[in-house]
Amino acid sequence: MPFERMLMMQRPLSRRQFIVRGGKAALGAGIAGSVLAGCGGGSSAGGPVTMWSNLEPGDPQDFFKQNIEPGFEKANQGTKLDVTFQPPAEIDRLVRTALQGGEGPDIIPTPGPAYAAEYVDANLFAELDEYVNQYSWDDKLLGWALDLGRSDDKLYTIPYQLQTMILYFNSTLFEEMGLQPPKSRDELEGLAEELNGQGIVPFAAGIGDEPAAVEWFPTVFWNHFSGPQALYEALTGETPFSDAVFVDAIELFNDYVQRGWFGGSREKFFSNGFDALHADFGDGKAAMNIEGSWFMASAVDFFGQGAGNENDWDWAPLPPMQSGVPQEMYALGIGSTISVNARSANTDGAASFIDYLVADKKRAAEYMAAVPSAFNAPLPFEEGDFPGSMDERVRRQLVSLSQATGNGNFGYTNWTFWPSKSTVYIQEEIQKVLTGDMTAAEYCEGLAGVFTEERKEGLVPKIIEPGA
Template sequence: MHTGLKRLAPVLLSLGLLVAACAESAGGPETSAEDGAPEKVQITMWQDTSITADCIIEVAVNSFNEQSDTIEVIAEKKPNMMDAVRPALAAGAGPDVVPTHGPSFVAQFALAGQLMPLDDFVDVYGWDELFVPWALNLGRVGGTLYSLPQELETMVLFYNKTVFEEHGWEPPTTMDELEALAAEIQEAGIIPFAGGAADAIDNNEFYFTEFANKVAGPEKVYQALKGEIPWTDPDFVTSIETLNRMFQAGYWMGSPENFLVTDFSTARAAFASGEAAMTMEGTWIYDSLVGEMFTEDSEHGNDWGWAPMPSLTGEAIYNIGIGSTQSINQASERPEAAAEFLTHYNSPEIQARLLTECQSATAPIRLDPSQLEGVEPRMANLLAEFAKASDEDRYGYTTWTFFPPKTDQVIYEEIEKVWVGDMTPEEYLVAVDAAFQEELQAGETLVVPDR
């Protein structure tokens, strides 16, 4: 049996360990770049325009430029970055370092011939030592490496602890309990789940991911991803039926229609204020959770807690996701310079600083566990539990990490037709299966490590 995902454990544990370790590397500049190396090779990378962008550029890019005598990385902040990436790549332009939202996106670009194979760089820069092997392998499309994982994540059930305590509710562990609790919460005049798809339709895939893995179970999802069973399997039908039954009951924001117009800031505000009691969200909301939703001086005075997303059997299952990736543009004239920068970016020192200084999630790299202090205790606990679960094979598959691109698109676009009543769960799964079988035939499915 392959060690596979068990390697996740040290990675995750070390996430929490890093905080203090970085104080030293955050300290002084190592070298000065003043010595006049006149002809620096220039490469470009794109960064989105969130507030953390400046921090990431400061930590990851400026530090690189200071220490390199031969390469200068130009970080361009790009509003609407992902919308701009596609046409640029399609026309053979764009940045040298190409960002994406996950392996499923990478596959789109790679299959269209827009990314450079990275296999030659693996040995040169020791990427197989740097990254956890299973995570590095997720960057493979048809056996060729096209991307490096940039952000490791999972989803759990966050709940408003204050609201739960007021009503004497306990976090559920089984799907039946979850559904019963949702009904009870609604009865009490509170929205059971905050959530919404108004900002980005692809957020719909969160729900397919959660319900397929938690109702049908990860084993079934694995078999389907391997092409051994179809997506029309009765267990998946039950998954989508459960999801849809709960949607139709108005557990998300009051009605499916309300869910569809709710944007993230509204959903988060509803959850924080106690207007909604729970939310199925990912580890990526960490900075927002502690930084804006539940701060010391929040007017609502509420507190939060988390529990594993309930499953049919009650077993705590954590879905694994790679949130964003980096690749090298096929049109890049300086791929080796880009590779050198990526090595720097993903080095333990820089990743540690990104976590502590920028509150940005880290790549699944091998880190040296040293101390466990500094990370918010609940989040540290979450990461530890995630690691333990993967160690015990209690992990599932997020769509944006393990599903081929066209299937993924059908999953998050067509699910709305189920929610608004234009499609039955069976018809929906027929459409998902059709897209998947097509990609399976064409050899365009993604890497799924052995269980």
């Protein structure tokens, strides 16, 4: 299973654990007090650079050890990179424990901006502004990436492992039936009705393996029906989530589920596991699949001779579902952030590694081509930046995401921009809507209440404005 999907699916558990520990208040009292009371700040002295990584075993870790680690050490003679691979599901707990003990590596990953914000508020990350000038990050990185990493106009984190939700389709089936990917709600619904009428499930879908994955669908419908501007206004407190534009989006999602468009029936939507739904997609029993960009890394397991079929796949942007929503827009997901420990003995060395890993397009493109999904960096890519041997579909997706978000055509994934209790609410309570135990209006009203309380407590991560 691709690293990004595993990380995202495991995140709800760690968020629940965080809530049980008391949230940000526990972080501030338990870590900031014990670590910073006797700390006079970090140092820029030389020496080894220590790093914790949340890369999965297998190809991601192997590529890092064989290419990135020796490459950095060769480019920075005398600086040794000491990396420790930690389980993705445990990385946040391990970081918290280490910092509470006054320890931790020089380079610290987090599972996303909401987590990073807690450490920034507790003064546990070093400021990186001097390195923006030193390494010309303003010229290298996409503007929104630096904006997202800033707090009170100071840079503390670099977002990494970009992801988004897209529409996959069985291109062999589409060609045989003379179909095209939908570019509007009318086209999507007409296509779904045609497929359903011929006994083909419109969308492979199911949450049997991981119920928390249901949050993908509110993400899709709020972004592509309600729209990124409406979400921005809600996430910044201008509009409540009980507004009709969000209620209508959930009602539309529920309607599609009740029609059997997702997974074949409501019951199958709840019971289908990932391997089963992906096998149906590859075999042509289902025509499309709404999933994250991480699926590209495992699509080969379900298409072609190795999977027992002669089918192929492709992808397209999710269509706007009402007027005013951009034609090509991607909900922005951040799988990880990278920061420097405020107590680091070698902040210069740590910053040089961040620059080496993230800010060079040629190197980043090679990493992204070698191990899809694991090293996606926020850089202004063009088609020619990637190796010719790279899968054209993957290259096209990475370039499209880079260019669209660079132009401000982005939305917001639940797992990146919502605070923890709101995220858990989205995952758990939406299932009651699908079973008929709660209305869409009641669901959104409840979310509005939870979100408002978290916003009052300062738990909402930084929200960058679309179109900016």
